[in-house]
Amino acid sequence: MEFTLKIRRYNPESGEAPYWDEHTVELEPHRSVLEGILQAKATTDGSIGVRCSCRAAICGSCGVRINGQPGLACHTHLDSALAGSRDGVITVEPMGNMPVIRDLIVDMDAVHWKKIQRVTPWLINKEPIPEREYIVPRESMIDVTQTAACIQCGACVSDCLSMEVDPLFVGPAALAKAYRFVGDPRDAKHEQRLKDLTHDEHGIYACTHCFKCIEACPKGVAPMSQIMRLRRIAGEDHGINDRNNGHRHEQAFVSLVRDNGLLWEAELLPRSYGGDSWFGKFAPPAGLELVASLPAITTALLRRKVTITGALKPHKLPSADLASVKKIYDIVEGRDQRDELNLYITGTDADNAEHPVAATEGTPAP
Amino acid sequence: MKVAYWPGCVSRGFTPELHGSMAQVAPLLDIELVELDRANCCGAGVIAEHSQELADTLNARTFALAQQVPGADLMMNICSTCQGAQSECQERLDANAEYRGRVNETLKASGSPEYSEGVINKNFLWVLVEDIGLDHLKSLVKRPLTDLKVGPFYGCYIVRPTDRLGIDAENPRDTYLAQVIEALGGTVIDYAGSHKCCGFPIITMSKEASLKQAGTHLGDAVDAEADCLVTPCPLCHLNLDLQQPLAERAVGRELNMPVLHLPQLVGLALGLTPKEIGLQRHVVKATSVIDWSEAVVAGVGSGGDASGW
Numbered sequence: 093m094e095f096t097l098k099i100r101r102y103n104p105e106s107g108e109a110p111y112w113d114e115h116t117v118e119l120e121p122h123r124s125v126l127e128g129i130l131q132a133k134a135t136t137d138g139s140i141g142v143r144c145s146c147r148a149a150i151c152g153s154c155g156v157r158i159n160g161q162p163g164l165a166c167h168t169h170l171d172s173a174l175a176g177s178r179d180g181v182i183t184v185e186p187m188g189n190m191p192v193i194r195d196l197i198v199d200m201d202a203v204h205w206k207k208i209q210r211v212t213p214w215l216i217n218k219e220p221i222p223e224r225e226y227i228v229p230r231e232s233m234i235d236v237t238q239t240a241a242c243i244q245c246g247a248c249v250s251d252c253l254s255m256e257v258d259p260l261f262v263g264p265a266a267l268a269k270a271y272r273f274v275g276d277p278r279d280a281k282h283e284q285r286l287k288d289l290t291h292d293e294h295g296i297y298a299c300t301h302c303f304k305c306i307e308a309c310p311k312g313v314a315p316m317s318q319i320m321r322l323r324r325i326a327g328e329d330h331g332i333n334d335r336n337n338g339h340r341h342e343q344a345f346v347s348l349v350r351d352n353g354l355l356w357e358a359e360l361l362p363r364s365y366g367g368d369s370w371f372g373k374f375a376p377p378a379g380l381e382l383v384a385s386l387p388a389i390t391t392a393l394l395r396r397k398v399t400i401t402g403a404l405k406p407h408k409l410p411s412a413d414l415a416s417v418k419k420i421y422d423i424v425e426g427r428d429q430r431d432e433l434n435l436y437i438t439g440t441d442a443d444n445a446e447h448p449v450a451a452t453e454g455t456p457a458p
Numbered sequence: 459m460k461v462a463y464w465p466g467c468v469s470r471g472f473t474p475e476l477h478g479s480m481a482q483v484a485p486l487l488d489i490e491l492v493e494l495d496r497a498n499c500c501g502a503g504v505i506a507e508h509s510q511e512l513a514d515t516l517n518a519r520t521f522a523l524a525q526q527v528p529g530a531d532l533m534m535n536i537c538s539t540c541q542g543a544q545s546e547c548q549e550r551l552d553a554n555a556e557y558r559g560r561v562n563e564t565l566k567a568s569g570s571p572e573y574s575e576g577v578i579n580k581n582f583l584w585v586l587v588e589d590i591g592l593d594h595l596k597s598l599v600k601r602p603l604t605d606l607k608v609g610p611f612y613g614c615y616i617v618r619p620t621d622r623l624g625i626d627a628e629n630p631r632d633t634y635l636a637q638v639i640e641a642l643g644g645t646v647i648d649y650a651g652s653h654k655c656c657g658f659p660i661i662t663m664s665k666e667a668s669l670k671q672a673g674t675h676l677g678d679a680v681d682a683e684a685d686c687l688v689t690p691c692p693l694c695h696l697n698l699d700l701q702q703p704l705a706e707r708a709v710g711r712e713l714n715m716p717v718l719h720l721p722q723l724v725g726l727a728l729g730l731t732p733k734e735i736g737l738q739r740h741v742v743k744a745t746s747v748i749d750w751s752e753a754v755v756a757g758v759g760s761g762g763d764a765s766g767w
Contacts, residue, residue: 341504355468358471396738416570432510
């Protein structure tokens with residue numbers, strides 16, 4: 093079957109602008125986009141720059157964007173790429189958020205690996221070092237297998253929407269790597285790691301929660317979910333208040349819903365800056381933020397989008413329902429251990445129908 | 459059709475025009491809304507960040523209340539963020555009977571109804587395409603959006619992750635906004651930001667980055683000559699409309715891009731007036747849209763650039 097690949101070409105050293113060229117390749121539909129690129133390179137244009145090695149979705153070398161979506165060229169079938177294409181032409185471009193070295197090859201050192209280095213990507217031993225191996229509970233290692241599955245292909249970095257506007261953001265791959273060690277009971281520096289990533293304004297609270305990295309990852313690492321776990325452990329278990337108001341925002345949100353059953357936005361904003369109590373709005377950071385937001389607030393009031401009484405009075409559930417909500421909070425918040433279901437580890441009932449495994453693994457709270 | 463209707467918190471708070479316009483549009487589409495006025499906040503991903511089990515239990519309560527509405531075909535929401543946060547919880551609840559059992563024990567102890575797996579929870583956008591149908595929608599149009607150039611803005615929570623949200627070749631839900639705009643007679647504007655993040659989740663945490671996101675997407679829509687944007691997400695609306703004056707400063711350019719809620723756009727085409735759908739409540743005056751609708755009413759909008767852009 094014939095497939096048309098439209099490849100983005102660019103050689104920064106040439107001084108010329110990037111351009112697209114098209115190649116028709118002849119391959120079976122279940123063959124990969126990488127094989128298509130390599131056939132074009134072998135038969136029509138040997139100058140196409142592409143990086144690859146294992147061709148089996150293990151080495152992480154061939155990360156590209158196919159029809160605008162990041163992924164591994166060796167792990168994307170030509171027929172599925174065709175199905176996702178516009179006008180029957182499969183587009184292949186270099187990954188985003190990283191400078192292009194040539195054609196489909198991006199500079200992973202300049203961005204991805206620098207960020208990985210940023211999170212101290214190795215185990216810092218607990219002292220004293222045992223004479224023989226560390227003995228750790230099985231569940232805690234299962235817990236970190238999801239992040240350990242990362243093959244460093246950079247697909248998540250390519251499409252990170254926080255990094256797009258904030259190049260200093262530590263980013264999804266590196267933060268998933270950070271969880272690899274924060275979740276590991278053998279590591280001695282959990283709290284320091286978390287403090288480091290919360291005191292950095294471009295750390296765990298700079299993630300915009302857009303799910304791009306979850307969608308991009310060819311290995312199911314779900315970096316954004318790992319970032320949320322880092323926030324949970326930093327804020328709840330270690331009580332760390334970050335520089336981005338992230339933990340305060342979360343606490344204010346959680347307690348406003350407990351008190352009202354519904355969200356009260358007008359109270360959430362000042363508490364996110366000033367602290368989670370009725371007095372939060374009078375704290376200096378809340379006042380400064382109020383002044384900075386005056387252009388938006390004034391217009392909203394003038395247009396009757398927001399009314400003064402609406403802002404001062406929450407909408408609330410009927411009392412019987414509010415009591416139910418509070419009871420749910422009491423039960424769940426009163427547990428000794430978090431009941432955190434991770435489908436990556438447990439699988440679904442449908443998956444397990446033939447090979448049953450223990451249904452859930454609780455994440456032990458330290 | 460009859461739906462268990464979950465309006466969410468923000469449509470009753472900072473975007474009252476969304477709740478209002480949905481109430482106006484529903485009878486025109488023959489949708490009976492049974493409001494879930496006992497249901498609680500979905501947590502918007504923030505409660506899940508604090509405790510996954512708490513978010514799952516609170517949303518299981520909402521699903522259970524929806525399942526109790528007699529004769530309802532499904533549960534319908536009007537907020538992308540509610541859709542995404544609730545779908546995430548539903549994925550866990552439906553996948554594992556043992557976990558669902560534990561959550562139901564908590565619900566029982568709290569005096570709430572219990573949840574049985576498989577609630578159908580759809581955003582108004584999905585209901586429009588999958589349940590009402592684009593052909594039927596077209597037949598209801600009284601004032602086609604001829605010459606109105608509309609940029610879709612989906613919001614992250616309703617387009618990713620695709621498997622969780624049931625987006626596939628059969629149900630390309632990440633193209634529905636464009637399909638609806640076309641069915642209403644409008645022109646779809648293709649621009650870079652349509653499926654990106656509005657920045658709202660980090661507006662209190664990383665304000666500059668958040669406003670840059672909003673400003674960049676709005677700017678891309680301006681460059682693509684859109685008259686307005688339309689979104690199924692009230693939180694996106696807050697960052698794109700309410701915060702637009704600040705987003706303009708963050709990206710250093712004038713934007714002046716009106717942003718409509720999805721029911722407002724549908725309402726316009728179905729013959730409602732700008733006032734009935736609450737366009738006067740937006741921070742960015744929807745001048746282009748109002749001028750367009752007046753031009754159409756006056757019968758001079760068929761040729762030329764009626765939008766004023």
